[in-house]
Amino acid sequence: MKVQFIGLGYIGLPTAAVVAQKGIQVHGVDVNHQVVETINQGKIHIIEPGLEQVVKEGVEKGCFKASKTPTEADVHLIVVPTPFKGNHEPDISFVESATKTILPLLKAGDTFIIESTSPVGTTEKMAKLIFDERPELQGQLAIAYCPERVLPGNVLHELIHNDRVIGGIDSESTQQACNFYQTFVQGELHPTNARTAEMCKLTENSSRDVQIAFANELSLICDKAGVNVWELIELANKHPRVNILQPGAGVGGHCIAVDPYFIVSDYPMESQIIGKAREINNYKSFWCAEKIRTAMLEFELKNGRKATTAIMGLAFKPNIDDLRESPAKYIAQKVMQSEQNNFLVVEPNISEHSVFKLTNYQEAYEKADIIAFLVAHDEFKTLDYKDDKVILDFAGVFRK
Numbered sequence: 242m243k244v245q246f247i248g249l250g251y252i253g254l255p256t257a258a259v260v261a262q263k264g265i266q267v268h269g270v271d272v273n274h275q276v277v278e279t280i281n282q283g284k285i286h287i288i289e290p291g292l293e294q295v296v297k298e299g300v301e302k303g304c305f306k307a308s309k310t311p312t313e314a315d316v317h318l319i320v321v322p323t324p325f326k327g328n329h330e331p332d333i334s335f336v337e338s339a340t341k342t343i344l345p346l347l348k349a350g351d352t353f354i355i356e357s358t359s360p361v362g363t364t365e366k367m368a369k370l371i372f373d374e375r376p377e378l379q380g381q382l383a384i385a386y387c388p389e390r391v392l393p394g395n396v397l398h399e400l401i402h403n404d405r406v407i408g409g410i411d412s413e414s415t416q417q418a419c420n421f422y423q424t425f426v427q428g429e430l431h432p433t434n435a436r437t438a439e440m441c442k443l444t445e446n447s448s449r450d451v452q453i454a455f456a457n458e459l460s461l462i463c464d465k466a467g468v469n470v471w472e473l474i475e476l477a478n479k480h481p482r483v484n485i486l487q488p489g490a491g492v493g494g495h496c497i498a499v500d501p502y503f504i505v506s507d508y509p510m511e512s513q514i515i516g517k518a519r520e521i522n523n524y525k526s527f528w529c530a531e532k533i534r535t536a537m538l539e540f541e542l543k544n545g546r547k548a549t550t551a552i553m554g555l556a557f558k559p560n561i562d563d564l565r566e567s568p569a570k571y572i573a574q575k576v577m578q579s580e581q582n583n584f585l586v587v588e589p590n591i592s593e594h595s596v597f598k599l600t601n602y603q604e605a606y607e608k609a610d611i612i613a614f615l616v617a618h619d620e621f622k623t624l625d626y627k628d629d630k631v632i633l634d635f636a637g638v639f640r641k
C-alpha cells in the first residue's frame with residue numbers, strides 16, 4: 242500500500258509520520274518548498290513533542306518522502322487548510338485545488354479521504370468534481386470524510402488512541418476508509434455517512450463554543466450583580482448533573498472560534514444558539530477591552546497621572562504559544578490602539594513578537610498599576626495577590 246498526504250501541516254505531517262512508522266510507504270505533498278526540504282532532512286517546521294524523531298525515522302528508513310508534486314498512490318488524504326473568508330463563509334478552495342492536483346493520478350480501487358474540517362456537503366462536492374472529470378472511475382473509487390480531533394501537544398498519542406468518525410459517500414467507501422485507518426488507529430472506528438462525519442466535527446467545536454458562551458454570559462451577569470463568577474460556577478457544579486465551563490477573555494484558536502461559522506453560514510435561520518454563542522464570545526473580548534480602558538481612565542482621575550497597565554497573556558488559551566484567533570491579542574491591540582506607552586505586554590510562552598515588545602511577567606506585575614489577566618498561564622498563578630493594584634481578572638487567575 243502507498244499512501245499520499247496532500248498538506249503537511251499541524252495535522253498532515255504527524256499523521257503521515259505515524260502511518261510511515263507502521264512501515265507503510267508514505268508520499269507527502271506540500272506547496273511550500275521549505276516544508277518539503279525540512280521534512281526530507283528528517284526535521285520538522287512545527288512544534289509538536291516527539292514528532293521530529295518519528296519523522297526522522299520515517300525518512301531514514303525510506304518510508305517517508307516529501308515532495309512538491311503528487312504521485313500515484315492507493316490512499317490519498319487531503320489535509321489542507323479550510324479558513325473562512327472575510328464574511329465568515331468557509332473557504333474550501335484549498336480542498337478543491339488539492340483535489341484537482343491528484344485528479345489525473347487517481348485509479349480504480351483508490352481511496353480518497355478528506356480530513357480538513359469542512360462544511361457539510363464538501364465530500365459530495367469533491368466526488369462530483371472527480372467524477373465529472375473522470376467518469377470512468379464512477380463506482381471504482383472510495384470517497385470518504387474523516388475529521389481530526391487531536392490536541393496540539395499530545396498529537397502523537399491522540400492520533401493513535403482517539404476514536405475516529407468515518408463517513409463515505411456510500412457504504413463501500415466507508416468500509417474502505419475504515420480499512421485504511423485500521424492500519425494505525427487503536428481507538429474505535431465509527432462508521433457513518435460523509436455528511437454526518439462532516440457535521441460531527443463542526444458539532445464538537447460548536448458544542449464547546451456554546452458552553453463557553455454560557456460561562457461568558459454568566460460572567461457578564463455576575464459583574465453587574467456583584468457575584469464572584471468563579472465561586473458561583475464552582476458551587477453550581479456541585480450539582481451532580483451540572484458542569485459549567487470556565488469564562489475567559491473570549492474564545493480563540495483556529496478550531497472553536499472558526500468551525501461554528503461553517504454551520505451558521507450554511508444554516509443561518511436554524512443555527513440561532515450557535516450564532517449567538519459566537520457573538521457572545523466575541524463580545525466578551527470587546528467588553529474586556531472596555532473594562533481595561535475604563536479602569537485606566539478611573540485611575541488617571543483618581544491619581545492625577547496615567548496608569549501603567551500590564552497585559553498578562555497573549556495566547557488563545559493557557560500554557561501554549563499559539564496566538565491564532567487569540568482574544569487576548571485582539572484585546573491588547575484594541576486597548577493599545579491610541580497609545581503604545583504605559584503598557585507592559587506579557588506572554589511567557591513566546592520569546593518575542595513582531596508587534597508587541599514583551600516584558601517578563603514578574604517585572605510587569607511589580608511595575609504596573611493595573612493588571613489585566615487575559616490568560617490563566619501557570620506562571621501567573623504563582624504571583625501573590627496585591628491589594629494596592631487594580632486587578633482585572635478575566636481569566637480566573639486569583640478567582641477573587
Ligand SMILES: NC(=O)c1ccc[n+]([C@@H]2O[C@H](COP(=O)([O-])OP(=O)(O)OC[C@H]3O[C@@H](n4cnc5c(N)ncnc54)[C@H](O)[C@@H]3O)[C@@H](O)[C@H]2O)c1
Nearest residue numbers: 248249250251252271272273320321322323339357358389
Ligand atoms: N491543527 C489542528 O489542531 C487541527 C485540528 C483538527 C482539524 N484541523 C483541520 O485540519 C486541516 C489542516 O489544518 P492544519 O492545522 O494541519 O493546517 P496547516 O496550515 O498547519 O497545514 C496545511 C498545509 O497544507 C499546505 N497546502 C495548502 N494548500 C496545499 C495544496 N493545494 N497542496 C499541497 N499542500 C497544500 C500548506 O502549505 C500547509 O503546510 C484544517 O482544515 C484544520 O481546520 C486542524
